[in-house]
Amino acid sequence: MGDKHENGSATRRRRTTISGGASAKRANGSTPASGAEERCLRNGCGAANGGAKAREAEAPARKEKSGDAADERLSCHSLQESLLSSASGYSNYRGILNWCVVMLVLSNARLFLENLIKYGILVDPIQVISLFLKDPYSWPAPCLVIASNAFIMAALYTERRLSVGTISEATGTFLYFINLSVILCFPAATVLTVTSMTSVGGVFALGVYTIVFLKLYSYMDVNRWCREIRKAKARTLSRSHSCPSVSRANGAAAHALVTYPGNLTHRDMYYFMFAPTLCYELNFPRSSRIRKRFLLRRLFEMLFFTQLLVGLIQQWMVPTIQNSMKPFQDMDFSRMVERLLKLAVPNHFIWLVFFYWFFHSSMNFVAELMQFGDREFYRDWWNSETVTYFWANWNIPVHKWCLRHFYKPMLQRGVNKWVAQTAVFLVSAFFHEYLVSIPLKMFRLWAFMGMMAQIPLAWFVGRFLRGNYGNAAMWMSLIIGQPIAVLMYVHDYYVLHSSQAQGGERGVEL
Known part of the structure; x- marks a missing residue:
């Protein structure tokens, strides 16, 4: 009996030693305790009781998952709309858009091949020059454009006289009326009377004069508003007697602000004449620098789309128009509708190319070259x-x-x-x-x-x-x-x- 008691005491001492050693190791961080042992030590319960409670907590979750799986087997439908319905809220139609582009390319490629087979190659860049010039020694359209400088200078010197009070507002308004009227009538009379003026050259010259007319009208209005503000401030004895100007620089451009009448200079006038806008301001928003890479991209687009426009007009549109004359003369309505629909495709495509060439490539090129900051030439009209x-x-x-x-x-x-x-x-x-x-x-x-x-x-x-x-x-x-x-x-x-x-x-x- 004594031996057994000693053996039991020795066993208990070994267990105590092992337990103490394990605790010391866990305290030193050398041997991490298991999750069950930590829960037992923290909650004061045995490892067996903690494991049982954990299994009891996991049992409802397993039952719930098995219930969900059963529900999925029983039901596979939910309340939802078709993707092509507006009520679905779906908006990712990228694949359909790509399909439309592919179909558009293929259909137009067929028309292009049909045109080549039927008419051959009709593109002639030299012929484009004849649209502007009948006689290589007579350039009426460029001469008209150069002559527009006389009307620009007339507006500038009229404003200078108005700014110092040499002439009255009524006299200035009358001079502007004469100047603007002649701007519209003089080029029109020249185009109608000069036989060497081509139709395309006439459109170009009249387009330039129309732009000059709109710009000078804006120039007249803005300077008149500045004089009105100056007179109002003079009447109220304000400290400042100049037309207010606001700096809206695009970037870190350091351009000196201009106040009225300091804007009445040749430099300011011709900057406005070449700027891609029709509305005059004393201080335009300016960009900080000229981006050469951006400028070269726009120049490349201008050259590319110019050639594309010439090719489309000569190769596609002109033959279609020529073939449309006989149905119009015979008043064959079915053929007229067919010709109209056939012309609609190249005409619309040319219009879209022209829009991009003019409003994006050309106007951005001019704006970048002149550091003109306002590049909103169009919005989302589509x-x-x-x-x-x-x-x-x-x-x-x-x-x-x-x-x-x-x-x-x-x-x-x-x-x-x-x-x-x-x-x-x-x-x-x-x-x-x-x-x-x-x-x-x-x-x-x-x-x-x-x-x-x-x-x-x-x-x-x-x-x-x-x-x-x-x-x-x-x-x-x-x-x-x-x-x-x-x-x-x-x-x-x-x-x-x-x-x-x-x-x-x-x-x-x-």
Whole structure:
């Protein structure tokens, strides 16, 4: 019995030693304790009891998971909309957009090959020069553009006289009226009378004079506002008697601010004349530097898209227009509609290329070269759901001019909003007809009526169409409306000149 008691005591001592050693090791960090032992030491319970409680806690979770799996086997449907439904909220149509692009490329590639097989290669870059010059020794369009400097200087020196009070406001307004009237009438009369002036050269010259007209009108208005502010401050005995100017530099450009009448210089005038805007300011927003890489990209785009436009017009559009003359002469309506739809594709594609070439590549190139900071030349007109939204966002320089110098002044004079909007469309229609009829030397008013037709179209789309339907109506008016005007002018031009040629032949025979 004594031996057994000693053996039991020795066993208990060994167990105590081992337990103490293990505790010492855990305290020193050499041997980590198991999770069950830590829970037992912390909660004061045995390892067996802790394991049982853990298994009891995990049992409902296992039952819940098994229940979910059973529910999934029983039910596989939920309340949801189809992806192509507007109520689904789904908006990732990238694959469909890529499909549309692929189909567009393939369909136009077929038309391109068909055109090559039927007509051969019609692209002739040398022929483009003849569109501007009939006689290599006579350059009427460039001479007209150079002559526009006389009207620019007349406006500058009129403003200088007004700034010092040499002439009255009434006299200055009269001089501006004469100057602006001659700007519109002089080039028109030259285009109509000079036989060496081509139609394309006439469009170019009249386009430059139209831009000069709009710029000088803005120049007149802004300087008049500055004089009014100066007089108002003089009456209130303010410390500052100059027209306020705000610096809105784009970047860290360090350009000195200009105040009235310090802006009446040749440098300021010609910066405005070449800047890609129609609205004058004393201090334009300026960029900090000229980005050469950006400039070269825009220059490359300009050269590439110029060649593309020439090729598309000569190879695709001209043959289609020529083949459309006979159905128009015979009044074959089914063939006329077919020709119209066939012309719609190249015409619209050329219009889109021209938009990118002019409003993005060319205007950004000029703006970067002149460090002009405001690059908002267009907005998202392609998302237009109304006709008015399109006309307000596809050509921002013209829209800003109309809003600042025509629409808002009319509202300030108490004119009705609808009447003011109609007047804006009327002015736009006049300039569209001015730029088309005079170079073609015939007056058919198709461009004028096309612009005025936008008023009832805008009312109809805004009243009855919304969302995607309004956007589709806008695209339809662009794709179909422009070819109709083109065909009408080409048909009338063809009929007019063919009748004149036949009359000349009869005269020779007589």
